[in-house]
Amino acid sequence: MKQHSKTFRAGRVLAALALGLTAAAGARAADPVVLKVAHFLPATSSAQINLIQPWCDRIAQESGQRMVCQIYPAMQLGGTPAQLFDQAKDGVADIVWTVPTYAAGRFVKSEVFELPWIAVKAEAGSQALWEYVHKFALDEFKGVHPIFMHLHDGAxxxxxxxxxxxxxxxxxxxxxxxxxxxxxxxxxxxxxxxxxxxxxxxxxxxxxxxxxxxxxxxxxxxxxxxxxxxxxxxxxxxxxxxxNTIFLFGMNQARYDSLPPELKKVIDDNSGLKASAWAGRVGFDEVxxxxxxxxxxxxxxxxxxxxxxxxxxxxxxxxxxxxxxxxxxxxxxxxxxxxxxxxxxxxxxxxxx
CATH class of the missing domain: 3.40.190.170 (Bacterial extracellular solute-binding protein, family 7)
Structure with a gap:
């Protein structure tokens, strides 16, 4: 009888342990993908309020909260604004919003949009920037997956x-x-x-x-x-x-490539020419x-x-x-x-x- 009782208790312990491990595994499976998003302006800036936060809200909603952002404004991950592109490239951040040309001499072909007297409105200029880079200058952004690109409303x-x-x-x-x-x-x-x-x-x-x-x-x-x-x-x-100044909202290429197809689709659905037009219009022209x-x-x-x-x-x-x-x-x-x-x-x- 004692042996049976010991066996029963041991069985219950093993069952509880197995249940706990299963629950933990389930919790881990349910944990969202957290994207570290870094930029150089304050959290109160127009860029975060009108561009970065709304974009993050959309991907959270469209992924069913399976993918969310953690935003680090004002260089909270360290470094300087000129280093943000490399922070995305090297994986210090998953996504950055930055002026790539703060790093002088590295984006020469893309600099054409920073020449004087190029654009009137940010929306049209941003669409042109996206199209131009993807036809002629994508090699300058190697290691970073562009999500959207834009100009500002003109200095x-x-x-x-x-x-x-x-x-x-x-x-x-x-x-x-x-x-x-x-x-x-x-x-x-x-x-x-x-x-x-x-x-x-x-x-x-x-x-x-x-x-x-x-x-x-x-x-x-x-x-x-x-x-x-x-x-x-x-x-x-x-x-x-x-x-004008060119801006990039871009993601570490390896991080993007590692996403499951359904989450990658959420990123893709909020990227590209239309997203660039939205950024120029909502983030700049309309303010x-x-x-x-x-x-x-x-x-x-x-x-x-x-x-x-x-x-x-x-x-x-x-x-x-x-x-x-x-x-x-x-x-x-x-x-x-x-x-x-x-x-x-x-x-x-x-x-x-």
Whole structure:
């Protein structure tokens, strides 16, 4: 009888252990895929609120919560904004939202969209960027799977204490530049470029390290633009912008490849040309009125240069595009052809063709 009791108790222990292991395995199977998403702006930035978080919400919903994001804003995974592309490539982050050209010289063919006077609206420019990169420059993004790509709404000048209206008024002013191409444009206009990532702008402008900055309206809340600047100097309404910056929302290639087909499909359904158009439209074009209104409410001044002055600015910066063409040609490419293609793609998407 004792032997039977011991055997019975042992059986119950083994059964309980087996049940526990089964439950644990089931729990592990039910654990969602967690994607580490890193970027360089605050959690309160327009980019996180209007782009990154909505995208993450969609993939969570469409995957039935089997795939979710953990967002790390403001470089919380360490490093600098210029290192974000490599953080995705090396697997430090699963996904990054970044300006790849913060790493100067690595995305030369893609830099065509950062030349002056390329695009008017972010939506059309973003579609053109996606199409162009996938036809001519995807090799520059090896190791990272692009989810969507976009331009911003176009940079303009913002000053504190200065009120330039002409090309001559810019001479000698220290102006923040976002990227190498942007710096060349500012230099061609007679100003002194000071290249720095966006998070450094508030301190630099408020302390007089720079006289002005070039940023799009979308960046206004992230750097408290309405408070640190008092004068906004722009091109004529509807004209191609002073400069654009390219952005990438991209995923570690190995991480993407490792996903099961049904989760990979969720990523794919929220990627590509349409996602790029959405990013340009919702993240940038549609926020301009709100952020301009905030600057007006703060009592700031606005000045759009007349058409004649705009033509002078365009003429002064022709050498920037020629320098890019020469750099592409030196690498065995056809710079003039690629520039023409990029411009035509922007026009085509802007017209809805």
């Amino acid at each position: 303009l000048f913002h000053f504190s204490g200065k009120h330039p209206r002409t090309l001559e008024d810019l001479k000698g002013l220290k102006i923040r530049a976002a990227t190498r191409s942007n710096a060349r444009t500012i230099e061609a206009l007679g100003a002194v470029p000071v290249q720095m990532p966006l998070p450094a702008v508030p301190d630099a402008l408020s302390k007089g390290v720079v006289d002005g900055v070039t940023v799009p309206w979308e960046s206004a809340p992230a750097i408290k633009l309405a408070e640190i600047a008092s004068y906004h100097f722009d091109v004529p309404e509807g004209a191609p912008r002073l400069s 301009i009125p709100k952020f301009k209104a905030q600057a007006k409410a703060a009592g700031n001044q606005f000045y759009d240069m007349p058409d004649a002055e705009y033509r002078r600015f365009v003429e002064a910066t022709r050498g920037v595009s020629q320098e890019w063409i020469a750099a592409v040609d030196a690498r065995g490419g056809k710079g003039a052809e690629l520039l023409a293609v990029a411009r035509n793609m922007v026009k085509s998407h802007a017209s809805g063709r």
